[in-house]
Amino acid sequence: MADALLLILPLIAGYLLDLWLGDPDHWPHPVRVFGNAIALGEKLLNRGSFRFCKGATLAFLSVLAVFFFFLGLDFLLRRVPYLYLIINSIWVYYGLANHSLIAEGKKVFSVLETEGLEAGRKQLSRIVGRDTSQLSTQQIRIAVLETMSENLSDGVIAPLFYYAIAGVPGMMAYKMINTMDSMIGYRNDRYEWFGKFAARMDDVANFIPARLTALLMVLVTGSRRGLKFIIKYGGKHKSPNAGYPEAALAGILNCRFGGPNVYHGKLVEKPFIGENDRFMGPAEIVKASTVNQLVCIGMAVLIMLFYVAR
Numbered sequence: 267m268a269d270a271l272l273l274i275l276p277l278i279a280g281y282l283l284d285l286w287l288g289d290p291d292h293w294p295h296p297v298r299v300f301g302n303a304i305a306l307g308e309k310l311l312n313r314g315s316f317r318f319c320k321g322a323t324l325a326f327l328s329v330l331a332v333f334f335f336f337l338g339l340d341f342l343l344r345r346v347p348y349l350y351l352i353i354n355s356i357w358v359y360y361g362l363a364n365h366s367l368i369a370e371g372k373k374v375f376s377v378l379e380t381e382g383l384e385a386g387r388k389q390l391s392r393i394v395g396r397d398t399s400q401l402s403t404q405q406i407r408i409a410v411l412e413t414m415s416e417n418l419s420d421g422v423i424a425p426l427f428y429y430a431i432a433g434v435p436g437m438m439a440y441k442m443i444n445t446m447d448s449m450i451g452y453r454n455d456r457y458e459w460f461g462k463f464a465a466r467m468d469d470v471a472n473f474i475p476a477r478l479t480a481l482l483m484v485l486v487t488g489s490r491r492g493l494k495f496i497i498k499y500g501g502k503h504k505s506p507n508a509g510y511p512e513a514a515l516a517g518i519l520n521c522r523f524g525g526p527n528v529y530h531g532k533l534v535e536k537p538f539i540g541e542n543d544r545f546m547g548p549a550e551i552v553k554a555s556t557v558n559q560l561v562c563i564g565m566a567v568l569i570m571l572f573y574v575a576r
Contacts, residue, residue, distance in 0.1 A: 270573040272344070273433060275351050277426075280358025281566055288365035296360050296438065300445045303328065308450055312460040322463035325446055329467070332442040336435040354434050361429065361437040363421035364562045368555045371414045375551040378406055396527045407546040412523050414554050415483075415515035416508045420444055422562050423482070424475035430569045443471045469506050476507035479561065483514040486560035492517035499539040509539065516540040519553060 289295060307328070311320040336357070343350035370393045378386030386406050387398040394409055401409065424444070428436035447468035450461030480500065484492035495517030496510055503509025503524070516523045522540035 270576075272347065272350060272354075273429075273573050274570050276354035276358050276434075277429065277566060277569060279351070279355035280360075280362060281364075281562070283355065283359035284362040284365045286365075287359070288369055289363065296357075297441055297445055300328075300332070300442050301449060304446055304449050308460065312450075312456070317459040318462055321450065321460035325443075325464040325467055328446065329439050329442050333432075333435050333439040336438045340434055357434045357438065358429065361425040361434075361441055362562075363417070363425075364558060367414060367417050367421050368558055371410045372551055372555065374406065374410045375548055378403060379548055404546055407550060408521075408523060409527075411515060411519070411521075411546070411550060411554050412512055414558060415511040418483075418558050418561060419472060419476045419479040419507065419511045422558070423479040423565050424472055426562075426565045426569060427475045427478065428471075430572060440471055443468050472507040476510045478565075480510035480514040482561045482564050483511060483518065483557055486564050487518050487557060489514075489518045491520060495540060499537075502537045503539070504536055513539050515554065515557065518557060519546075519550060520544070521546060521550075 304324075307324045311317075311324055340350075340354070343353055374386060374389045374393070377389040383403060383406075386403070387401055390401070390406050390409055391398045394413055396409065398406070398409070421444075425437045425440055428440040432439075443464070446461075446464040450457045451465030451468055452458075452461060477500075480492075480496045483489075484496065492514045495513040499513040499516070500510040503512065512523050516539045520540075520542050522538055522543045524536045524538040524540075526535050
């Protein structure tokens, strides 16, 4: 039970810190350190021949370095239990992005309502990779909801899933994988080969968390339609993982996601998820935020039960 508490208490404290503080822009964050390291590696290696091998080596060694750094730190901190609890609570806080995800989504909806369409497009561009310059009010709201469902998996459930498996080292190794994918995992001239391994690594790492996220979404809402959407549309998305939580939320809200969008200057034909192309009003963000909160709490409770039972 004592070992379980060393994992449960940082989980609770980290969740509460994220709920309270979020990720202030001016605060230090390990993901920024990861990003700087990736940018440096990319600058040095993404040139000449053998780009796939160079990118794969960078990705593999980066994840390995992060995992063993935090494993060693974990080993040292266990000698001082109180310090272990404090430091690991901070790492769990840094590993979660639930507060920021919800706050950014709400901000887009708020700016769209109070400042108009152009301001809403600009605010949305902070959190999505697609071209927002021509999006309508309806498309902006849909984009926010898609992003909130997809990133509920990437930014919340996946880090918690790897925390359950391997504690803070597992959580931080996943954050490195996800950061690499967001920086170099693109199919364009610059990253097609250099970032391919990182992108596939992210696909594998998110395979279970994405499906777990979708199931939790329908469980906490009791949405049968959400479950039907997961089965019908989850595997139709271009991404092997993003379609599952997106399908779940589309079913819960009884709306339609997907369709063509412009990413980095290229038109991407994404399949539609759902058929009810209904008007999405300002209140939809409240529903989506509630789902996110309930799923995060539900996952944390499952992890605590898992630690107590084992």
